[in-house]
Amino acid sequence: MVEQVVVIGSGPAGWSAAIYAARASLNPLVFEGTPQPDMIPLGQLAFTTEVENYPGFPVGNVRAFIESAVAADRHFNLPPVPKGHVKDGAPHYAVQGVELVELMKQQAINFGTRIVGDDVIDIDVTSRPFKVISRDNPPVETRTVIVATGARANYIGLPSEDRFKNRGVSACAVCDGALPRFRNQPLAVVGGGDSAVEEATYLSKLASKVYLIHRRDQLRASKIMQERALSNPKIEPVWNSVVDECLGDDKQGLTALRLKSTLDGSTRDLPVTGMFVAIGHTPNTAFLNGKLEVNDKGYLRLSRPFRTWTSIEGIFAAGDVADDYYRQAITSAGSGCMAALDAERWLAEHGH
Numbered sequence: 001m002v003e004q005v006v007v008i009g010s011g012p013a014g015w016s017a018a019i020y021a022a023r024a025s026l027n028p029l030v031f032e033g034t035p036q037p038d039m040i041p042l043g044q045l046a047f048t049t050e051v052e053n054y055p056g057f058p059v060g061n062v063r064a065f066i067e068s069a070v071a072a073d074r075h076f077n078l079p080p081v082p083k084g085h086v087k088d089g090a091p092h093y094a095v096q097g098v099e100l101v102e103l104m105k106q107q108a109i110n111f112g113t114r115i116v117g118d119d120v121i122d123i124d125v126t127s128r129p130f131k132v133i134s135r136d137n138p139p140v141e142t143r144t145v146i147v148a149t150g151a152r153a154n155y156i157g158l159p160s161e162d163r164f165k166n167r168g169v170s171a172c173a174v175c176d177g178a179l180p181r182f183r184n185q186p187l188a189v190v191g192g193g194d195s196a197v198e199e200a201t202y203l204s205k206l207a208s209k210v211y212l213i214h215r216r217d218q219l220r221a222s223k224i225m226q227e228r229a230l231s232n233p234k235i236e237p238v239w240n241s242v243v244d245e246c247l248g249d250d251k252q253g254l255t256a257l258r259l260k261s262t263l264d265g266s267t268r269d270l271p272v273t274g275m276f277v278a279i280g281h282t283p284n285t286a287f288l289n290g291k292l293e294v295n296d297k298g299y300l301r302l303s304r305p306f307r308t309w310t311s312i313e314g315i316f317a318a319g320d321v322a323d324d325y326y327r328q329a330i331t332s333a334g335s336g337c338m339a340a341l342d343a344e345r346w347l348a349e350h351g352h
């Protein structure tokens, strides 16, 4: 059997692509991946707690809706209701990352999407149909492919950083910055690029103070964004420093950072309740083994403006794997829709 569309990836881009492809009667097959270090099925959203900026999900009793929409045998995947988020005796909170992607997955399943819980390790593009090769399943022949494998945030790589993920350590200020544990508290942002200064500026509206920790004494960020951050009275740069250890305990989560000078190796402890790591992202393209063109930052290069075409006709890209700029759940979902429409039109033009 030759598939019409294979979708690789199970974040907002992948499920949106599947929903559109399924509704176009293309009977999509989604490879949703298996858990890997720093990468899990459902994408980066699965690392996020509450998602307050996804349109259509204002704070409310989202749990009642989610439990009515998601198949009962997958309820065990749903994270607990956040503590203390109650109104009139019922849960009252913004949809959590895992809940949001589980809803998207359910929507794709409802329209007949088939799912393989396996990792794609290669695509044979030497002939058509393409062959999608996965770790544990036979190769799948397909006329089109939508690559929606996302990107993963780079972390410093300390075991103590891992310990406090979701309890003080985050890689997304826009996603997590407004959570109660960060409000009116001293916070740290690590990095010196546009993302770091942007996150610091964003957090300065919520925090009592933001330390911008950079390993050199000069920022990499664009001049205008540097000036904005450095003239902000709430942002204090901490030059020539790296994070040596995240400090805290199981009850309070992160409480301080041990900083190490890159000049003389001396250390000091900086009390903060949050550390936002903004030291770049890595797109998940290794499995393509260089077969699709990438841009100078390693993200898949889209070959046509405002389209999801890649360097190989019939292979489309959606979401963060081809986006080093917006990186939001809503933009990924939008591009997943675009990729499915592009695949549908490409198939029609080629008589399928």
Ligand code: NAP
Pocket: 156, 190, 191, 192, 193, 194, 195, 196, 198, 215, 216, 219, 220, 221, 242, 278, 279, 280, 281, 324, 325
């Ligand atoms: P980036 O430009 O690659 O900057 C990464 C920063 O992290 C650098 O300052 C780097 O230090 C530091 N860093 C890297 N590894 C580190 C480590 N292990 N420990 C400590 N520090 C480390 O990444 P980005 O800021 O995410 O930006 C990515 C792209 O998106 C850029 O092209 C940027 O212009 C764009 N962007 C644009 C906007 C905007 O225009 N609004 C916003 C965000 C991002 P060094 O400087 O010493 O190398």
